[in-house]
Amino acid sequence: MTRVVIFSGGSLGPWALRLIQPGDLLVGADKGALFLLRHGRRPDVALGDFDSVNAEEKAYIAENSGRFISCDPVMKDLTDTEMAFNWALEKQPDEIVLCGALGTRWDHALANVHLLRKGLEAGLRCRIIDAYNEIAVMDQHLPLTLQRSRFSHVSLLPLSLDVEGIELQGFQYPLHNAKLTIGQSLGISNCLAEPEGTIAITAGMLLVIQSSDQAAE
Template sequence: MMSAAARYVIFSGGTLGSWALRLLQPGDKLIGADRGALFLAEHGLRPDIALGDFDSVTAMELERVRDSSARFLTCDPVMKDLTDTEMAFNWAHEQGAREIVMAGVLGSRWDHSLANVHLLRRGLLAGVPCRIADEYNELQLIGAGTPLKLQKSPHTHVSLLPLTLDVHGITLEGFQYPLHEASLTIGQSLGISNVLVDEAGTVQVREGLLLVIRSRDPEPEAPSLL
């Protein structure tokens, strides 16, 4: 009997922390992309595969990754056409992932960050639910068809940004600022910082691709006693 498709969690080389470990669920398959594989090894986790050019780790760290991974796949850092994260995304998709979660794919390199956001479109077109998470944000992409259902969570703000020139037929239910058959054009900030007021809400569109970003603010720092 064929086993059920698994959820794949990609750890890439961007910003990572203990928050990323809380994303994991029993049965997840782990992919370490470049320095993301080292992060997993350092936290006692064994990637199902570690892949990338590994140009951001030392020779000693590379050996640790190799020894800590079930599979290891490396490539030349110059003669390659894909980023390490896209290589990881493609591998998860080839394995028949039922869902893909990406951590460590946002950070100081906004060229990489935006390219990784665009991977959400690949998942949407393939019918594979995909999500990007960092310490303060969760990003998903929706198109026409099945509404996105959201539950109240510590991510108190919900923002909507078009990923196509226009998005039409935007309908929100359960929000402080509801919409019905509204339109957004790329470059507008109208969809920023809405709030889910009901325990659950829905976002749906009739035409176009809409990026849904759930965010929370950092906890205020405790005052110094010195």
């Protein structure tokens, strides 16, 4: 199984390093590359405009990364994370994991959540993970199976206008042939009642957000 793990410049910590598995391709987007290097991990590729690091740090990243791709910070159309995501898509991995994709900038955070839709349309499993959350997008072609973990809550939110035929098994609040429309909170704060839970739908795109009130260390 081939995975690409992207480290962006949002909220990162030791928990993110523990997500790395042998054989993963590591991508550092802007300051995310510096995070990897400072924690003893060499990015296979570092890319972005590097406007979040100083000249000395940029040179350090360029010298110590497998490949270095720099662009102008003004004359560009994509965020650093989307550049990294597009690079990952070209590698046709089995999965893409984004770390540091959430933080104080909600415009960037929401744009990164939308990248999950791009991955889904390419037929790939993609996740955003931070200290409190794990976010995925699913449709009728890619149902999800969740294992009981440190995430105590599971919330479902439509990413399309409507999501139809929702089936939940193994949850405290099961659903059968349910429908969610943007603006409804019916899918918030469910939890697993069994060691494993499955989610399936018949139409639409569904955000599945696992979360915990306690941050990972």
